[in-house]
Amino acid sequence: MSTNAIAALGLGVVGLGRAFMLTLPSILADKRIRLAGAVDPRVEAREEFASRFSAPAYETLSEMLNNSAVELVYVASPHQLHREHALAALAAGRHVLIEKPVALSLDDSRAIINAADHNNRHVAVGPSHxxxxxxxxxxxxxxxxxxxxxxxxxxxxxxxxxxxxxxxxxxxxxxxxxxxxxxxxxxxxxxxxxxxxxxxxxxxxxxxxxxxxxxxxxxxxxxxxxxxxxxxxxxxxxxxxxxxxxxxxxxxxxxxxxxxxxxxxxxxxxxxxxxxxxxxxxxxxxxxxxxxxxxxxxxxxxxxxxxxxxxxxxxxxxxxxxxxxxxxxxxxxxxxxxAGRRHVMDAIWQMVRENHLPVQNARWGHATxxxxxxxxxxxxxxxxxxxxxxxxxxxxxxxxx
Ligand SMILES: NC(=O)c1ccc[n+]([C@@H]2O[C@H](COP(=O)([O-])OP(=O)(O)OC[C@H]3O[C@@H](n4cnc5c(N)ncnc54)[C@H](O)[C@@H]3O)[C@@H](O)[C@H]2O)c1
Known part of the structure; x- marks a missing residue:
């Protein structure tokens, strides 16, 4: 493994749907990021992910959270699951990138802010334009x-x-x-x-x-x-x-x-x-x-x-x-x-590796x-x-x- 590969940020995806498809070219183009795992109930999505990226694909998030190669969880599941998935990832000590909107209700986004604070982890919300x-x-x-x-x-x-x-x-x-x-x-x-x-x-x-x-x-x-x-x-x-x-x-x-x-x-x-x-x-x-x-x-x-x-x-x-x-x-x-979403990749890299919180963080997403x-x-x-x-x-x- 090269030094670059060792240093690359392990990203685990929850939800291999449309949003993931749109962000995928920017993930693949960025040598700083590597796909370390994915979760989706759809078997065809899991099989394709595992064979194309030589990384494990799971049926449930709790299984993926046992994989220590996953440093950041990209929550790309439907809106109504953002809270549940973000909270589980934060409780397991992972940083999180959540697709917009951060959650559906303001109670949900407050819970995500509190969980990030409590677990001393960072949350970015995006990609957003x-x-x-x-x-x-x-x-x-x-x-x-x-x-x-x-x-x-x-x-x-x-x-x-x-x-x-x-x-x-x-x-x-x-x-x-x-x-x-x-x-x-x-x-x-x-x-x-x-x-x-x-x-x-x-x-x-x-x-x-x-x-x-x-x-x-x-x-x-x-x-x-x-x-x-x-x-x-x-x-x-x-x-x-x-x-x-x-x-x-x-x-x-x-x-x-x-x-x-x-x-x-x-x-x-x-x-x-x-x-x-x-x-x-x-x-x-x-x-x-x-x-x-x-x-x-x-x-x-x-x-x-x-x-x-x-x-x-x-x-x-x-x-x-x-x-x-x-x-x-x-x-x-x-x-x-x-790569179109390069600035989002910059944001998660800086957040995890340099402890720098982007403007578009959980409190920002809550305000939006x-x-x-x-x-x-x-x-x-x-x-x-x-x-x-x-x-x-x-x-x-x-x-x-
Ligand atoms: N930033 C963007 O350009 C962009 C574009 C599209 C969607 N989105 C956002 O992404 C999120 C997902 O929307 P979408 O259009 O990709 O939906 P989608 O239906 O295309 O994809 C959702 C995926 O999540 C999977 N899923 C369902 N339940 C799950 C579970 N319990 N655990 C793990 N995976 C599960 C589904 O099988 C599916 O593959 C939404 O919040 C949406 O706002 C963002």
Whole structure:
């Protein structure tokens, strides 16, 4: 074994589904990380994992936690299992990377924070699009103060999220279905990072437009931050227009799209006769049945994003950032990451090997989840919802005057 292999971080996965598939290219591209084990009830996923990666695959998490090569557990199971899986991993002394959302209820995310503190282990929440490199660049521009204070953020994305194959729980809000827990969570993470993190209040309307898929598929949310920054988030998961068109046909996951495939998700869904068939179709997008995703062509993104500062408007895309200043327009290229989720790999490496907690930690994920719940609550009553458990971005300018 080489020195590199000995030093590599042993990652154990819980849930070999779609999320794992999307993160896998970044894990495989990173010499610092090695797959040390996996858990999934699906036998085909376990067999494929064991043969492809020469690492053990287990039916239950408790079995994997007996494997000392697993240093960090990547919780990529359905939302409703995040608490149980994170708590078991933390109690067994492992660090944890939890897919967004950190959990479903605020009680669950509080339990994860407490377990991390109690066991003296670290938790990161992601991948989330707040880890995209163009977001990190934009944050540095804001922090530099070169263009004055940030005042307003507009974020907008149109997708066919609601018409991709789903498990039944993904279409019921109570079990974490709809776009709030799966998509707004990205939007909120991005704007919280850029605006300093501490949301003061939220008001929102949501759309639940398709009786056959009865959960929130769209939202318009207005966030006000403690430093006075405002953010407007709009998302439709029922869209016919593809928001990736305005990103030069770069898909959310960094793969260039073919516009001639217009309507593919709806066409495919029409071939499904019942929920069981739909669940099976979703499983095809996970590990063990479908093809592995191809390597990304460029950076991931989460739709249109425009910042208004005192002395510039800044348009953020996956390939370039355009700064419309007082007297000139500047274009900054965003270097494509060889592996799309490289910044998430950096975060877990630093967390485990260098004892450095990322911004997107359990308390951060909890604060983002608080905003998700505030959106749902506001949409029911139409009121501004105050936020109480927000956390700041370290080193963010203290105050916007
Ligand atoms: N960051 C992203 O880009 C991204 C993308 C998709 C999903 N996600 C997140 O990942 C999580 C999983 O969603 P998904 O779309 O991958 O779902 P999925 O249905 O594709 O995958 C879930 C996997 O977990 C397995 N599983 C079920 N019960 C289990 C158990 N008790 N122990 C271990 N494994 C179990 C299933 O067999 C399946 O393989 C969700 O929280 C979702 O929000 C994130």
């Amino acid at each position: 707040s880890f995209d490199p163009q977001i990190a660049m934009a944050l540095e521009i804001i922090k530099s103060g070169k263009y004055g204070a940030l005042r307003m953020i507009r974020a907008n994305y149109d997708t066919d999220f609601m018409y991709r194959p789903r498990r039944a729980e993904e279409l019921t809000t109570k079990t974490g279905g709809g776009v709030i827990f799966s998509q707004a969570v990205h939007h909120i993470d991005i704007v919280r990072l850029l605006a300093g993190g501490k949301t003061r209040r939220v008001t929102a309307l949501t759309g639940n437009w398709d009786k056959a898929r009865p959960s929130e598929g769209a939202y318009m949310a207005l966030l006000e931050f403690e430093n006075g920054v405002t953010a407007n988030l709009t998302y439709s998961g029922y869209a016919h227009y593809d928001g990736d068109e305005s990103a030069g046909w770069m898909g959310e996951l960094g793969q260039r799209k073919d516009p001639s495939e217009y309507g593919a998700a709806r066409r495919k869904l029409r071939t499904v006769k019942n929920p069981e068939e739909e669940t099976a179709l979703k499983a095809m997008r996970g590990f063990g049945l479908g093809e592995l995703p191809r390597d990304p062509d460029g950076n991931e993104h989460f739709g249109e994003l425009m910042l208004s500062l005192d002395h510039a408007d800044i348009r953020i895309g996956p390939e370039k950032i355009r700064i419309y200043g007082d007297e000139a327009v500047t274009t900054l290229p965003v270097e494509p990451l060889a 989840l608080e905003v998700c719940h505030a959106i749902l609550k506001s949409a029911q009553g139409g009121n501004w919802q105050p936020l109480k458990e927000q956390v700041a971005v370290p080193g963010y300018p203290i105050e916007n005057k």
